[in-house]
Amino acid sequence: MLKLKRGLSLLATLPLVFSLSACAGQIGGSGGSLLDTIKSRGKLICGVSGQLPGFSYVKSNGEYAGLDVDVCRAIAAAIFNDPNKVDFRNLNSKERFTALQTGEVDILSRNTTWSMSRDTSIGIKFTAVVFYDGQGIMVKKNSGIQKLEDLKGKSICIGTGTTNEQNLTDQMRQRGVNYKPLVFEDANTVFATYEQGRCEGVTADRSQLVSRRTTLSKPDDHVVLETVLSKEPLTPAVVNGDSKWFDMVRWTIFALINAEELGVNSQNVGQLANSNNPEVKRLLGTEGNLGKGMGLTNDFVVHIIKNVGNYGEIYERNLGKNSELKLERGPNKLWNQGGILYAPPFR
Structure with missing residues (x-):
């Protein structure tokens, strides 16, 4: 039985070996x-x-x-x-x-x-x-939000598969601020959801926020907060x-x-x-x-x-x-x- 298990383990590794070999060839x-x-x-x-x-x-x-x-x-x-x-x-x-x-x-x-x-x-x-770069948060100017603590209980749009998710979690946890993350795979969806008002803030690298603000229907209605959440080289x-x-x-x-x-x-x-x-x-x-x-x-x-x-x-x-x-x-x-x-x- 032990030999059979070892044999099955070896066979299980073969697809991975072949896959890595193919990648190396590419x-x-x-x-x-x-x-x-x-x-x-x-x-x-x-x-x-x-x-x-x-x-x-x-x-x-x-x-x-x-x-x-x-x-x-x-x-x-x-x-x-x-x-x-x-x-x-x-x-x-x-x-x-x-x-x-x-x-x-x-x-x-x-x-x-x-x-x-x-x-x-x-x-x-x-x-x-x-x-x-560094991570930041963008909000509407008339929201009254000026710092991270002002986002307590509010929703924040964010892209999945990014360092921004963990950074935001770390910063809010450190400050004891509970918030509602709305996570999306596509960046266009992230910012469209924010512009529609389904979240009170949106987080990304600060350069990305400045860039994306220019694509919003009323760019001057939005502001990137001074707070920098992280280092983003x-x-x-x-x-x-x-x-x-x-x-x-x-x-x-x-x-x-x-x-x-x-x-x-x-x-x-x-x-x-x-x-x-x-x-x-x-x-x-x-x-x-x-x-x-x-x-x-x-x-x-x-x-x-x-x-x-x-x-x-x-x-x-x-x-x-x-x-x-x-x-x-x-x-x-x-x-x-x-x-x-x-x-x-x-x-």
Whole structure:
């Protein structure tokens, strides 16, 4: 009987083994890196929200736009010298990790918070922070609600599969405030339910609340409370176990940040290729072989900045003064300008 049980246990594990083997084949393609697969395919497949102005949304002309979108375009530019070689897949908060794990998308660039449990237990790896955020709550201006304690006994709309659920629970428990959570899978449903008045408040990352407020029928009737419930470092993620692809994505993001710090932008990148500054020379590939070390051309950063711009340019057109949102950069300023945005050096 003991031998039979052991045999059944072994058989039970076989589907999982085969499933993981299939995923590994999708990820690397015959043991190689996903980067090589993407090069052969001729395009990047990027998982985004598609419903969040400023981060990822579809404009009236059918084009995708936003910070998360531009991160993927920067990666495509680094690989192909063409930012348009990207297919975007809209994913809700519940399905996003499965899509990455199974190889449906190559990268998840979808306003996703880097947390320990996500980084260590579900087979994905976070690359580099592209936006430092915090969770907040939005309410109607005429509600009289000014702090979390004012939401006692009231209903709050929230998206399932997000860090926002646990954060809100923790904060309300700490304050001894009972509330009624209304949880939905789809972000559009979350905010539609709030606008219909079925909940007195709605919680999400503060940047998301500011973004979503612009889509409401009367944006000026709503306010985001000053209270910040949590730290939310928003970070693109890739599947675990492929260091070549992980490095390529991470250093593309670092290139955007370092380019801004060194004053390299889409307007002057052509001229600065002849710079005497050794840091600029290494960044732009006129000195050293940093690009080839990742399986790219040495001037891959030139392709990125020429086609997409540096981090500051990306921020300003999508979230900052040149956008509808006009979000102050705050902690997303460079480290030497009062923020915490920082990237390792190119050397």
